[in-house]
Amino acid sequence: MTRAKRHHYVPAAYLSRFGEGGSILVRRRGKPAMYATSVKNVAVEGGFYEITGDDGQPSDVIERALAGLEGAALSVLNDVEQNQQLPPLVSPARSTLATFLAVQFTRTPLHRERIMFPEQVARYARGREIDAALMAEYLEREYLGFRPQDSEVRAALDLTQYMLRDRDLFTRDNAIRLAFSTVAAIEQLLLGMHWSLEVARKPRFITSDAPLVLWRTPTPRDQFEGFGLKNAEEVRFPISPAMQLILTHTGRDPLTRIEPDRVRACNADTALACYKVLVGHPRRERQLQMLDLPGVRPAVRFNTGPGYRVMPDGTEEYMGEILHSWVPRR
Numbered sequence: 001m002t003r004a005k006r007h008h009y010v011p012a013a014y015l016s017r018f019g020e021g022g023s024i025l026v027r028r029r030g031k032p033a034m035y036a037t038s039v040k041n042v043a044v045e046g047g048f049y050e051i052t053g054d055d056g057q058p059s060d061v062i063e064r065a066l067a068g069l070e071g072a073a074l075s076v077l078n079d080v081e082q083n084q085q086l087p088p089l090v091s092p093a094r095s096t097l098a099t100f101l102a103v104q105f106t107r108t109p110l111h112r113e114r115i116m117f118p119e120q121v122a123r124y125a126r127g128r129e130i131d132a133a134l135m136a137e138y139l140e141r142e143y144l145g146f147r148p149q150d151s152e153v154r155a156a157l158d159l160t161q162y163m164l165r166d167r168d169l170f171t172r173d174n175a176i177r178l179a180f181s182t183v184a185a186i187e188q189l190l191l192g193m194h195w196s197l198e199v200a201r202k203p204r205f206i207t208s209d210a211p212l213v214l215w216r217t218p219t220p221r222d223q224f225e226g227f228g229l230k231n232a233e234e235v236r237f238p239i240s241p242a243m244q245l246i247l248t249h250t251g252r253d254p255l256t257r258i259e260p261d262r263v264r265a266c267n268a269d270t271a272l273a274c275y276k277v278l279v280g281h282p283r284r285e286r287q288l289q290m291l292d293l294p295g296v297r298p299a300v301r302f303n304t305g306p307g308y309r310v311m312p313d314g315t316e317e318y319m320g321e322i323l324h325s326w327v328p329r330r
Contacts, residue, residue, distance in 0.1 A: 004060045007050070009108050010043035010209055011070040014077075017240045018207050018279050027278040027288040030295035036282040043209040043277065045109070051173045062176065066103065073100030081240050084255060086195050095191070101237060102186035105212045105229075106179045110275040113299035114327070115178055118163040119170035121156075130164070132157055145296040155302035155323045189229055193247040197239075197255050200263045203287060204241035208274030212237050215269055218329070224303050226326025236266060241281060267291060272330040294330060301328045 016022055016039045026042055027034045049066065053059030076093045080086055087093035105111070113120070121130060124138050135157040139148045148156075163169070214232040229235065235247040244266065246252070271278055271291040280288045307322030 004063050005046055006040075006044050007046070007048040007060075007063045008044045009048055010104070010207075010211060011074065012039040012042075012044075013070065013074050014211070015039040015042055015207065015279055017077075018205075018238075018281060020282055023282050025280045025282045025285060025288060027280075027291075027293065029274075029276050029293055029297060034285055034288055042279065048109075049107075049176060051176055062180075066107070069096075069100055069103060072096050076100075077239055080197070080245075081243055084197065084199060084243070086197060086245075086254065094195075095187075098187045098190045099183070101190055101212060101235075102183045103180070104237075105186055106182055108210050108275060110210050110297075110299050111179055112175050115175045116170060117156075117300060118160040119167070121160050122164055122167065122170075130157070130160060135160065143296075144298055149303075151304045152302045155304040155325070158304070158323050159302065159325065186229065190235070190247060193235070193249060194251050195254075196246045196248070196252050198244050198246055198258045198262070199255065200242050200244075200258055201260065203260055203263055203267075204281065204284065205238040205244055205263060206241075206267050206270055206278060206280040206287065207238045208270050208279060209277040210273055210275045211270075213266075213270055213273045222329045224305075224324075224326075226301070226328065228327070236269070238266075238270070297330065298328055300325050 015024055018024055019039065022039055023036050024039055024042060025034055025036050047058070049062040050058050050060060051062060053061065073096050076087060076097050079093070080097075087097065121135065121138055124142060125134055128134055132153055136148060136153045139153065139156060140146065213236040214227065214229065214234075215236060216227050216231070216233040233248065237245040237247075239245055267287070268291060271293050274293075275297060278288050278291065278293065303324045303326075304321050305324065306318065309317050311317050
């Protein structure tokens, strides 16, 4: 069997839903110009899921398995869009869609970059000692795009030095396996949430190379604290330019028709959450152009600060300095 070499981490058939005739409009972080291109050229990387097979040779078994899941899930999405109705709560179609969303959450370069952060620092060091000065340099020049606080340098350094004690852990194979090892737990969490649809009158939804967007009400805590699937207020997934799937921890109407302000707000969050690429319709350039798209999107942030725990009598006990990492909103 011919081995697939170009691996899409967002299905091309999904991206094509937001374009026309297999063409989509692309806007990249840090690039002023937008351009139209084939879906085959977006969210793709050579050998991205390639692992070493039992015979010691490169294997694309994961890419082929993903292709099978994508076909089944996109068929479900077609039915959802056509009928404006989600699959029943306990059904193979609902399970297929939950698996697809869980896999999509874990399969992107953004997710892998979080896993491989220590290895990226080691490669940047090129044999130099990984100390506070080097970490500050790496964070400012390569990762954040601005000078970090000392607390962030300390936390990133502590994590990196600890993890690199066994550098053999940071291989492509291990990173791929670690990412997919969480799929089953994420799938069950998604199945336990309330599912609903939002149908847009206008303007249209966009998507990105990280299409599963976690959202909660903005708060000053976003500067030092992240949130995940368990405490996100909404998990959003654009199905098409006219429709998106919403998962919440509280009930809501199964179908809601929304006004342009809501679509624009969701598109703005999609832009902040994307990895490198926004995707829209080739004839709607202004829609992508007007969005705030910072040039750098760190995969993970770090902090070191005092930790306390609440004792049985209600008093707080100091636990020392705690290393904290979080996924930033932008």
